[in-house]
Amino acid sequence: MQLKIALPSKGRISDPAVKLLEKAGIGIKDTANRKLFSETYDEDTSVMFTRAADIPEFVADGAADLGITGLDLIEEKEADVEILEDLNFGSAKLVLAVPEDSKINNILDIDNGAIVATEFPNLTKKYLKNKGINVKIVELSGSTEIAPFIGVADIVADLTSTGTTLKMNHLKIIDTILESSIKLIANKESFKDKNEKIEAIRTGIKGVLDAEGKKLVMMNVNKESLEDVKKAMPGLTGPTVSQVVSNEDIVAVQAVVDEREVFNTVNRLKKIGAKDILVVPIERII
Ligand SMILES: Nc1ncnc2c1ncn2[C@@H]1O[C@H](COP(=O)(O)OP(=O)(O)OP(=O)(O)O)[C@@H](O)[C@H]1O
Ligand SMILES: O=P(O)(O)OC[C@H]1O[C@H](OP(=O)(O)OP(=O)(O)O)[C@H](O)[C@@H]1O
Ligand SMILES: [Mg+2]
Secondary structure (H helix, E strand, O other): OOOEEEEOOHHHHHHHHHHHHOOOOOOOOOOOHHHOEEEEOOEEEEEEEEOOHHHHHHHHHOOOOOOEHHHHHHHHHHOEEEEEOOOOOOOOOEEEEEOOOOOOHHHHHOOOOOOOOOHHHHHHHHHHHHOOOOEEEEOOOHHHHHHHHHHHOOEEEEEOOOOOHHHHEEEEEEEEEEEOOOOEEOOOOHHHOHHHHHHHHHHHHHHHHOOOOEEEEEEEEEEHHHHHHHHHEEEEEEOEEOOOOOOOOOEOOOOEEEEEHHHHHHHHHHHHEEEEEEEEEEEOOO
């Protein structure tokens, strides 16, 4: 059964999306000559590269079975897709912002008929309409921050993550329309008809996400210190202990440890008498 995944061809989420698939074991063949369609190392799975903003529609209408794109773009297009996983990258907020010296401080200060410049006309209009405010939308395709300063709009609805762009342009946030991040999405029919394959891919991807920020810590331990070592190593399901064949007094111990705890855990283990400690990166936890 053939499965097609739509990936962002350019922009900030393209590389992370490709790398995520790679780590999940569905690496793209011939990345040097990236084409619009590419094969992967899984012979049943191919990828297509398109703009992130088009992926919700392509997945909704079945041009692709799976896709990786932002929640903002999915909601803007009102794409009828199955959202399978949050992928833990590309978080941004769609906010309403006005010049720092504006008298508008929250949405209640917005006059009916005010003009809002945005790349997200549907989301913006719907959000404000729900609050009983009718605005006029000017749809721009980028650099919306400039709009209030050239007399094109009173307000902007734009994405922000670090906040640098808003600050640089002397804009203040007055409200948040949507908190977005990147999602794995599926076509609804495909999700039923190709469920087994889709679940296998989802499991691979989840494995990568679960491994993020985790290390495998391995060491040799004298049997009499084993109980102390076990206590010092939290691990996911407790450490794995195996006999070292060449020396009956020594066991090999390994456990998954949170990256942030590795430094202290290793120091504790050394004090207890652990030897040959290895800290190893983990690609996937299935
Ligand atoms: N700081 C940010 N600004 C804009 N989009 C962001 C930001 N952080 C994450 N994203 C997310 O990235 C996705 C945008 O993907 P897109 O391919 O349009 O990238 P881009 O880098 O903005 O490209 P473009 O050159 O077309 O502006 C959206 O889902 C958006 O929510
Ligand atoms: O909070 P920050 O980290 O500063 O990021 C926000 C900025 O990044 C995006 O622009 P992008 O680079 O995609 O350019 P564009 O406006 O042409 O889409 C977004 O539209 C903001 O302008
Ligand atoms: Mg952009």
